[in-house]
Amino acid sequence: MASPLKQKRKQWSEKDMENAIGSVRNQNMGYLAAARAYKVPRSTLFCLCNTEGPPATVSKTKLGKRPILSAELEEELIRYLLIMDQKFFGLTRRDVRSLAFQLAKRNNIPHPFSLLRESAGKDWFPSFMHRHKNTLSLRKPTGTSLARAVGFNKENVTEFFDLLEKTMAERNYGPHQIYNVDESGLSIVQSRCPEVVSLRGKRQVGAITSAERGSLITIVMCMSAAGDFVPPMIIFPRKKASDQLKKGAPPGSMFAFHPSGWIQTDLFTKWFDHFL
Structure with missing residues (x-):
C-alpha cells in the first residue's frame, strides 16, 4: 500500500502546478487560494513561484x-562502473563511495563526505542508485576464472565460428555426427535442507546429511545433435577404486578415481577412447 505522502503527490500533475503558478503570478489568486483550487501543495507552490522561468518550465x-556531484560527473562515474563490470572487475558499494569522494575532491566540489575514511557516506x-535505477543495479557476480575471461573474446569466438563454417561446408556433417561434450560437478551433499517443524525459540535446528561439507564428483557427459547419448564418465574423489560406487550407474558408464575428483588430461584421453 502506498504511503499517504505518495498518494497526495499523485493527486496533482505538472499541468495543475503550471496553472497554479500562472494564477499566482498574474495576481488572480493568492498562494493558499491557488493551492486549494488546483489541489497542489502550498509550500511547493510558494517555492516554484519564486523560481525564475516560465510556469511550464x-x-x-x-x-x-x-546531488553533490553534477549530472556530468555522475555520468562519468556510471561509464567507468560499466566498463569495469565488462572487464569482470565490478566495483562494490565501498569502491563506488570511494570514487565519489575522489571525484568531489578532484573537482573542488564542497561535500560532507568523510575526510578520515576518504569515502562518501552510506x-x-x-540515493545514487535510485537516481540511476534504469541503468544500474546491484547484482551478485558469478565466479569466472581468468582463463575463461581472457579466452572468451570477440576474436576467439569469430575464429571458432569461421572454422566451424568452413569445416561444415567441406564435410557436410549430419546431426548424428555432431557431438557436444561437457563436464559438470555434482555434490553428494544437499546444499539446502527443507524447512522442518521444531520448537519455537530453539537456537539451532539440525538435519542429518551424508556429510557437513560435500565432496565433488565430476561427470563427463556427451550428446549428439540428433539426441544420441554417450554413456557418461564418472570421476570419484578417491585414490582406490570401489565397486560399491558403481551401483545404479547408467549402463556402459565409465568410472575413474582421482584424489581431487576433477578431470585430468590422462582421464580425458581415456574418455576420448571410450567415446570412439
Missing part, C-alpha cells in the same frame, strides 16, 4: 536536496 522543477550510495 518551473512546474517540472524538482525540489529538495541537490546514505549517498542508495
Whole structure:
C-alpha cells in the first residue's frame, strides 16, 4: 500500500502546478487560494513561484536536496562502473563511495563526505542508485576464472565460428555426427535442507546429511545433435577404486578415481577412447 505522502503527490500533475503558478503570478489568486483550487501543495507552490522561468518550465522543477556531484560527473562515474563490470572487475558499494569522494575532491566540489575514511557516506550510495535505477543495479557476480575471461573474446569466438563454417561446408556433417561434450560437478551433499517443524525459540535446528561439507564428483557427459547419448564418465574423489560406487550407474558408464575428483588430461584421453 502506498504511503499517504505518495498518494497526495499523485493527486496533482505538472499541468495543475503550471496553472497554479500562472494564477499566482498574474495576481488572480493568492498562494493558499491557488493551492486549494488546483489541489497542489502550498509550500511547493510558494517555492516554484519564486523560481525564475516560465510556469511550464518551473512546474517540472524538482525540489529538495541537490546531488553533490553534477549530472556530468555522475555520468562519468556510471561509464567507468560499466566498463569495469565488462572487464569482470565490478566495483562494490565501498569502491563506488570511494570514487565519489575522489571525484568531489578532484573537482573542488564542497561535500560532507568523510575526510578520515576518504569515502562518501552510506546514505549517498542508495540515493545514487535510485537516481540511476534504469541503468544500474546491484547484482551478485558469478565466479569466472581468468582463463575463461581472457579466452572468451570477440576474436576467439569469430575464429571458432569461421572454422566451424568452413569445416561444415567441406564435410557436410549430419546431426548424428555432431557431438557436444561437457563436464559438470555434482555434490553428494544437499546444499539446502527443507524447512522442518521444531520448537519455537530453539537456537539451532539440525538435519542429518551424508556429510557437513560435500565432496565433488565430476561427470563427463556427451550428446549428439540428433539426441544420441554417450554413456557418461564418472570421476570419484578417491585414490582406490570401489565397486560399491558403481551401483545404479547408467549402463556402459565409465568410472575413474582421482584424489581431487576433477578431470585430468590422462582421464580425458581415456574418455576420448571410450567415446570412439
